Amino acid sequence: MIFVMDEQDINIKSLISPINDETVPFGFENKVLEKIKREVALRESRKETIQNLLIVVLAAALFSGALLLINYYYFNISISFSFNVLDITESIKGVTELFKSKESLIWIGIGANIAILLLCERIISERLNKKVTD
Amino acid sequence: MKKEEELRLIERIKEGETSLYNQLVSHHSPKILSIVRGVVRNREDAEEVAQDIFVKAYFSLKGFRGECSFSTWLFRIAYNMSISKTRSKKKINVPYENIEQLQDNSSSDIDIIEEREKMVKILYEAIETLDPGDRFLVLSFYNHNKSIREISEICRMSESNVKVRLHRIKKRLSLLIGDKIDFCYG
Numbered sequence: 001m002i003f004v005m006d007e008q009d010i011n012i013k014s015l016i017s018p019i020n021d022e023t024v025p026f027g028f029e030n031k032v033l034e035k036i037k038r039e040v041a042l043r044e045s046r047k048e049t050i051q052n053l054l055i056v057v058l059a060a061a062l063f064s065g066a067l068l069l070i071n072y073y074y075f076n077i078s079i080s081f082s083f084n085v086l087d088i089t090e091s092i093k094g095v096t097e098l099f100k101s102k103e104s105l106i107w108i109g110i111g112a113n114i115a116i117l118l119l120c121e122r123i124i125s126e127r128l129n130k131k132v133t134d
Numbered sequence: 135m136k137k138e139e140e141l142r143l144i145e146r147i148k149e150g151e152t153s154l155y156n157q158l159v160s161h162h163s164p165k166i167l168s169i170v171r172g173v174v175r176n177r178e179d180a181e182e183v184a185q186d187i188f189v190k191a192y193f194s195l196k197g198f199r200g201e202c203s204f205s206t207w208l209f210r211i212a213y214n215m216s217i218s219k220t221r222s223k224k225k226i227n228v229p230y231e232n233i234e235q236l237q238d239n240s241s242s243d244i245d246i247i248e249e250r251e252k253m254v255k256i257l258y259e260a261i262e263t264l265d266p267g268d269r270f271l272v273l274s275f276y277n278h279n280k281s282i283r284e285i286s287e288i289c290r291m292s293e294s295n296v297k298v299r300l301h302r303i304k305k306r307l308s309l310l311i312g313d314k315i316d317f318c319y320g
Contacts, residue, residue, distance in 0.1 A: 013276045020277045022164035032188045
């Protein structure tokens with residue numbers, strides 16, 4: 001169904017047309033393209049941050065899992081979890097004891113060193129990237 | 135720019151020739167700026183919103199399937215963004231400055247021209263009192279020659295709803311400006 005303009009519509013249309021300001025400010029397109037470039041860079045850096053975070057979380061999970069397995073299978077330290085409220089504190093204590101053992105501390109030291117090295121690598125590569133883009 | 139030509143251009147942009155987006159911006163920016171200025175009213179804010187509309191359109195271009203025209207799709211983004219901008223900003227009244235364009239009127243009768251200028255001012259002030267959504271509707275319909283179907287696609291309303299709203303707006307405008315329009319045109 002076609003909507004037909006009546007006389008009043010035509011009158012309003014003719015009066016409203018001077019309000020139509022279609023002037024484009026100087027450099028409008030460049031500003032849009034500049035904003036797009038900035039947004040692309042922002043999205044990329046956001047994506048990289050999320051990826052880095054995921055890698056860190058995954059590495060931390062793997063590291064903790066490896067420590068637990070090493071302690072359980074090679075040092076025969078029993079780990080038991082209980083959902084009994086009174087036993088929870090005991091379980092937490094057991095796990096913290098586990099991470100305080102001499103062997104665990106060595107591995108934590110190795111892990112921390114790797115993390116520091118990775119962080120240094122990220123900082124250096126970001127600085128180098130900045131120099132190249134400048 | 136023809137519709138087929140525009141669709142081909144969009145396909146090329148989607149395929150990675152992003153530098154071509156400039157052509158779309160230059161083709162559509164006058165209309166987008168005009169409608170956003172009408173809704174947002176503050177010129178600086180309107181330009182900012184118009185830029186953001188094209189940025190949003192660029193990143194959403196993959197979602198454009200060509201079911202409606204690119205202009206309608208862009209107007210839909212403009213509708214959503216300009217309305218949310220007016221919600222976040224306080225009401226700012228900007229005086230209407232473009233009335234001198236009326237001097238182009240071919241009529242030699244100065245009285246008629248002056249009367250017409252007065253009418254435009256009254257109509258402009260009446261449009262100012264409308265809510266942003268209704269302003270968008272009025273400007274799309276009367277200034278940008280959008281059809282009822284296109285407006286319904288832009289605002290995601292049924293066609294009958296658009297007609298009812300336009301009718302109400304017209305009634306409201308008539309109430310605000312009285313029978314002055316008829317007086318002006320005899």
